[in-house]
Amino acid sequence: MNPEKADAMADKEQGRTKKSKSKVDCCGYPLSIFFIVVNEFCERFSYYGMRAVLVLYFRYFLRWDDDLATTIYHTFVALCYLTPILGAIVADSWLGKFKTIVYLSIVYTIGQVVMAVGAIHDITDTNQDGTPDNMTFHVSLSMVGLFLIAVGTGGIKPCVAAFGGDQFEDHQEKQRSTFFSIFYLSINAGSLLSTIITPILRAQECGINSQQKCYPLAFGVPAALMAVALIVFIAGSSMYTKAAPKHNVMLQVCKCIGFAIKNRFKHRSSAYPKREHWMDWANEKYDKLLIAQVKMVLKVLFLYIPLPMFWALFDQQGSRWTLQATTMNGDFGGFVVQPDQMQTVNPILILVMVPIVDSVVYPLIKKCGLNFTPLKRMTVGMFLAGLAFVAAALVQIQIDDTLPKFPSHSEAQVKFLNMENNPLSVSVDGTPFDIQAFQSSGNYLNLNTETATVAMNGSEFMLSLIKGRRQTVLLDSTGILESRQDLNAKPEQGNNDIRFVNGFGTVLNVTGAKDLGAITPKNFSDYGLVPQGKATFTILNGEGQTCNYSITLGFGSSYTLIIPSIFSFGPDCWTTIQQVEDIKPNTIHMAWQIPQYFLMTVGEVVFSVTGLEFSYSQAPSNMKSVLQAGWLFTVAVGNIIVLIVAEAGQLPEQWAEYVLFASLLVCVCIIFSIMAYFYTYIDPAEIEAKFTEQNPEDKEEKKKGLELGNMSSLAAEKPEQTKQTKI
Structure with missing residues (x-):
């Protein structure tokens, strides 16, 4: 039954016939829907924009490791898909859809503002490892x-679409259908634009006293859009049709199930005859x-049991796959x-x-005479998602x-740098090798001791080492000049770490792409993070002479740039500066992620859209909302599975985790296919008609007890209206 018709019938049953209020129309459509569509666009922009950069915020601002960042990310997503059930109950049983949307949108906006404020910190209050000093705050x-x-x-998710449907009269079925198409287009538009724009905002540099990745801006713009969504929605208040809250079918179903279970255990002795189905109690x-x-x-909900595994893989596009992209070109x-922009491939x-x-695939399959039932489609969708993770493992x-x-x-x-204009012959713990002028010893030497003996020119020097760390040692013909710890991980977010070594005779200042400050002779500068592209540094001496040096950088590399002793200021000063590559740039291109996104998206189209249509077709007329709630619940459970695996699995290699998820989904896919094989499709209307004919005297009572409680806020969609929907 149409939700709006159910509302009207419920009002009549309660002696409050709904009055058709005078509305402002535009081209046959209520003008009020404009405010609802704009509200939905802004809200989806706010949500997906914030979520697009969330895992990188955890990883690089809060400095959590990959596993903890993934765990908290999926905990948040799971909560977002658990709260719609509460939102629907509050709207249908207590506040009504309008007040629920307004009140929870205020909570939503405050949350976005709090996120933006929480991302602001003064760089002067930063620890040596880059974490804010007041991390607890x-x-x-x-x-x-x-x-x-x-x-x-989560609270407004089940309300907005149904509230839009409430704005139409019974004779405006065609306009209502068009509204839902526009409504879901606004969802995808908001999602697509936000996942393009917010990563760009994040990549900007801003901050107090120093430049840093601009997470406050990346969260602040979604917060502003959510405030706009709230203001626009409230602005249309006088034009809305506001249905009064009614009893909730979800609660009635739960009470019925609870009574059946209680009654079954109460009469579990053999004295009571068995019943055909346990619900008959x-x-x-x-x-x-x-x-x-x-x-x-319950028959359909039983089929939902394996479904969370699909969502466990699907929602990792925003966590594991985004982190994977940070190590790519x-x-x-x-x-x-940007790494977080790769998520736009999905929408x-x-x-x-x-x-x-x-228009093409399904008709072609039908022409081939294949019975590609909804459950078979869902099985194929799950299998494609598993293949997507196999592709992700191969890329990893x-x-x-x-x-x-x-x-x-x-x-x-340990690695050695020769600061002489001549080759040096060096021996480390008895292993000899030569280092060319102003060059390094090549690859790092692996040593299992805490000290090493360095021999050169007939002299021996003791070198202290730190296990678990890399270090670079400056040498000249007189021996060891300086030792400095190197990076122990790839530079963050695809940036590049650059440092200079001053082999010149006087103090030099290095500014430009990154201000590295003053460097004393025979010493290192600190590392400076520099983004991809062409970076220009200005070398300045105490007499005001300058030299510009440019380097084209990829993603995730680290270089030590040697200013040699033969360096002199002049037009060609840059030619004598030597590059030493400490960490190679990312060489695997992000385009290699497209196949896994393609497989996952095709799997989503075949699985998600079909699953919503199947749920709608197999649900009783007044209980479609219950199955919609169950569908959202599978998304939440899927995200819980991810955080369990991330914390409990602790696999040493990321590719192994991808294979684990793919294997689990394939196993679940097999189980689901067996369950689907034994599933018998039904016609709910036919079954309901049979009971109505058998008990015509109960017709009005059933309408009052069931249709009145239809949770319309989760059941507004028709099957054709679920397509292109981002849930």
Whole structure:
């Protein structure tokens, strides 16, 4: 039954016939829907924009490791898909949809603002490892903000679409259908634009007293959009049709199931005859139509049991796959793609693949005489998601082969730099090698001791080492000049770490792409993070002479630039500066992620859209909301699975975790296919009609008890209206 018709019938049953209020129309459509569509666009921009950069915020601002960042990310997403159930109950049983949207949007906006404020810190209050000094403050604000956002976005999720449907009269069925198409287009538009724009905002440099990645701006713009969404929605208040809250079918279903279980255990002795179905134990209190409807719902919910595994893989696009992209090359020639922008591949492919699958693939399969039932489609979608993770594992293996081999906890790595204008013959613990002028010894030496003996020109020097660390040692003909610890990980977020070594005779200042400050002779500067592209440094001496040096950088590299003793200021001063590559740039291109995104998106189209249509077709007329709630619940459970695996699995290699998830989904896919094989498709309307004919005297009572409680805020969509939907 149409939700709006159910509302009207419920009002009549309660003696409050709904009055058609005078509305302002535009081209046959209520003007009020404009405010609802704009509200939804801004809200989805706010949510997906914030979520796009969230895992990188955890990883690089709060300095959590990959596993903790993934765990908290998926905990947040899970909460976002648990709260819609509460939002629907509050809207339908207490506040009504309008007040629920307004109140929870206020909570939502506050949460976004708290997130933006929590990302602000003064660089002067930063520890040596880059973490804010008052980390507890930032973590606390971030967690409070995320909780408020989860309550807000989840709470209004089931209400907005149904509230839009409430604005139409019964004779405006065609306009209502068009509204839902525009509504879901606004969802995808908000999602697509935000996942393009907020990573760009994050990549900007801003901050107090120093430049840093601009997470306050990346969170602040979504906060502003959410405030706009709230203001626009309230602005249309006088034009809205506001249905009064009614009883909730979700609660009635739960009570019916609870009574059946209680009654079954109460009469578990052999003296009571067995019943055909365990729900039949509710016959003493509830009518047969309700029980038959609950049976249909439970039959579908049983099929939902394996589904969370699909979402466990699907939602890792925003966590593990984004972290994978940080170790890849994002230069596409004419433009550079940020790691978190790769998530835009999914909504773009959705817009392309949905019409292709519906208009080409399914008709072609039908022409081939194959019975491609909804459950078979869902099985194929799950299998494609598993293949996507196999593709991700293959990409990860290629990435791992290009990553530097950092020292284990039991060994130290050391490399030598020759500051002489002549080759040096050096021996370390009896192993001889030559170092060319102003060059390094090549690859790092792996040593399993805490000291090493360095011999050169007939003299021996003791070198202290730190296990688990890399270090570079400056040498000249007189011996060891200086030793400095090197990076022990790839530079963050695809940036490059640059440092200079001053082999010149006087103090030099290095500014430009990064201000590295004054460098004393025979010494190192600190590392400076520099983004991809052409970087120019200005070398300045005490007499005001300058030399400009440029270097073109890729992603994730580290260089030591040697200013040699033969360096002199002049037009060609840059030619004598030597490059030493400490860490190679990322060589695996982000384009290699496109196949895994393609497989996952096709899997989503085949699985998600079909699953929503299947749920709608197999649900009783007044209980479609229950299955919609169950569907959202599978998304939440899927994210819980990810955080369990991330914390409990602790696999040493990321590719192995991808293979684990793919294997789990394939196993679940097999189980689901067996369950689907034994599933018998039903016609809910036919079953309901049979019970109505058998008990015509109960017709009005059933309408009052069931249709009145229809949770319309989760059941506004028709099957054709679920396509291109981002849930």
